[in-house]
């Protein structure tokens with residue numbers, strides 16, 4: 001007989017709140033990944049661009065449904081962390097639309113900005129059923145997008161296709177799609193996604209994502225922006241070290257609180273760097289090939305990570 005690990009199941013209300021928090025954040029992230037891929041193809045791969053556009057519209061639709069369900073059901077922590085939208089999201093979408101001609105549903109962004117958190121009221125069985133369906137559809141569409149990203153990455157890595165997105169960026173966003181799917185599976189099985197004992201593996205994951213963000217920023221700034229490139233490269237090295245620190249901590253029992261404190265402190269500084277960078281791009285004070293929505297996107301991911309540390313620690 002094997003050892004059976006009995007995991008405590010979450011309540012109906014926890015299931016609804018955790019699902020909506022997760023979907024509000026990640027469905028927008030997946031919608032934006034689809035957009036970043038869409039604008040990166042050359043005329044030869046027009047068909048790939050069209051597929052990416054279909055994913056963008058599919059995720060926008062799911063995000064709209066998640067937003068309807070989330071009003072009065074999302075957690076106060078998720079809203080106050082600014083992982084759903086930031087002070088720059090609307091303006092970043094407006095300018096990105098101006099540059100690319102691709103439409104953004106600004107009404108949806110405004111609805112997200114107006115969301116109200118869950119109160120003491122118990123959610124209805126109908127809400128629960130709708131959230132179960134949302135989780136399943138989010139999983140399905142994300143699995144399809146992950147396959148699309150995998151195929152693209154394979155073609156790019158083997159020099160069979162060209163896109164302006166870095167191979168590492170495609171790998172990075174594939175990792176995020178898989179991470180979202182893992183979290184959805186836990187929720188579908190009514191397991192918590194905010195257990196303190198899982199915090200360290202979240203730190204390994206997100207420190208690596210933060211390191212790569214810093215490297216993407218360094219690589220997409222105009223070469224004349226030497227000071228900013230140097231600052232971004234320093235964050236890249238710092239977060240490589242933080243990833244190694246968190247990985248080592250999983251192998252041996254060491255000062256977990258110290259690792260988390262280092263991760264939090266580094267992420268707070270990187271978040272401020274991303275916020276001022278996004279502002280600078282929106283105000284035309286920074287020269288780069290960073291599409292404005294990418295600045296806001298990576299800022300939201302830092303906010304999401306800080307929220308995980310806050311609620312699990």
Ligand SMILES: [Fe+2]
Nearest residue numbers: 172176209301
């Ligand atoms: Fe990311």
